[in-house]
Amino acid sequence: HAEADAETLVNALNAVFGKHPGVRAAHTHGICVKGNFVPSTEAPSLTKAPHFNSKTPVGVIGRFSMGGGDPDAPNGQKDNVRGIAMHFDLGKGNNTDLLLISAPVFVAKDPDQFLKLLTAVATKDKDKIGAYFKENPNSTRQAEFLNARPVPASYGTVDYWGVHAFTFTNADGKKQNFKYKALPVGGEVGISDDEAKKKDPDFYRPELKDRLAKGPVQYTLTAILGEDGDPLDDPTALWPEDKRKSVNLGTISITDFEDPKTCDEAIFDPTNVVDGVEGPANDTIFPMRSQAYAVSFSRRQAPQQ
Numbered sequence: 001h002a003e004a005d006a007e008t009l010v011n012a013l014n015a016v017f018g019k020h021p022g023v024r025a026a027h028t029h030g031i032c033v034k035g036n037f038v039p040s041t042e043a044p045s046l047t048k049a050p051h052f053n054s055k056t057p058v059g060v061i062g063r064f065s066m067g068g069g070d071p072d073a074p075n076g077q078k079d080n081v082r083g084i085a086m087h088f089d090l091g092k093g094n095n096t097d098l099l100l101i102s103a104p105v106f107v108a109k110d111p112d113q114f115l116k117l118l119t120a121v122a123t124k125d126k127d128k129i130g131a132y133f134k135e136n137p138n139s140t141r142q143a144e145f146l147n148a149r150p151v152p153a154s155y156g157t158v159d160y161w162g163v164h165a166f167t168f169t170n171a172d173g174k175k176q177n178f179k180y181k182a183l184p185v186g187g188e189v190g191i192s193d194d195e196a197k198k199k200d201p202d203f204y205r206p207e208l209k210d211r212l213a214k215g216p217v218q219y220t221l222t223a224i225l226g227e228d229g230d231p232l233d234d235p236t237a238l239w240p241e242d243k244r245k246s247v248n249l250g251t252i253s254i255t256d257f258e259d260p261k262t263c264d265e266a267i268f269d270p271t272n273v274v275d276g277v278e279g280p281a282n283d284t285i286f287p288m289r290s291q292a293y294a295v296s297f298s299r300r301q302a303p304q305q
């Protein structure tokens with residue numbers, strides 16, 4: 001039976017995607033970027049967190065990525081998530097992180113389920129994989145979501161979600177459960193499956209270069225406000241976001257490429273939050289991510305033979 005800890009999860013990712021020294025065990029194929037964040041005028045009503053109350057633009061180091069541990073994961077892959085991870089510069093060497101993917105849900109509700117999924121996939125046995133998904137229908141939601149939408153034309157033309165439920169606290173001590181969602185300012189743009197198949201596996205890089213030459217790649221960061229009964233502990237559970245109020249938190253602007261070393265010497269950790277923002281208390285995936293990212297980080301930093 002599954003005994004998921006950070007080491008076994010990283011080993012299981014390696015078993016699925018291969019062991020690639022010196023790089024991330026997941027979201028391996030990526031691009032380091034930089035920019036800034038300007039909070040909206042409404043953000044302070046929800047949270048006292050400094051980056052949502054800043055009077056000046058907050059520096060951002062970011063990393064776009066493809067999900068999974070394949071260093072060459074093709075940018076045209078439909079049933080894979082795109083990611084954006086960010087450090088927000090809080091000054092004096094402090095920062096807080098935000099990690100988003102291009103789907104509202106993850107593929108497992110807890111670490112044991114994720115280990116079972118990875119273990120099944122690693123067998124490459126169609127019957128075992130089929131049996132896993134039959135027994136774990138919540139694990140199919142992410143691929144269903146992605147397959148129902150076109151392949152994003154760019155890292156800059158797709159919606160991103162924080163997936164977990166977070167809680168804001170404002171200056172009056174008022175709490176509000178919410179989920180992060182970032183929407184590209186120019187709207188979502190996709191390409192056909194045929195176009196995607198013809199694309200270079202790394203086409204998002206030159207696409208981003210052309211896009212940045214014309215101006216910043218911008219997203220409106222929003223908070224989808226939770227209501228009573230919305231699950232706070234299951235990253236495979238969808239909230240009915242069409243029926244939920246959403247608040248503009250501000251604008252993320254990606255302005256340029258950043259030296260890849262800046263991202264590779266760093267770790268983007270979803271649990272690195274700041275006063276005014278809390279992660280979910282009973283979502284067991286959330287704290288496991290921090291541990292698994294630390295394992296992946298220490299392995300990719302280790303000297304190579």
Ligand code: HEM
Nearest residue numbers: 009024025026027063083085101106163268292293296297
């Ligand atoms: C227990 C569940 C999970 C495990 C074991 C896991 C594993 C990993 C690992 C090993 C990395 C590379 C970390 C590094 O070397 O710095 C990573 C990166 C990432 N993960 Fe997860 N992950 C999990 C859940 C999630 C969820 C729910 C999301 C949804 C937002 C997510 C989004 C990302 C993103 C965007 C990155 C790229 C970060 C970067 O660019 O440095 N992961 N994950």
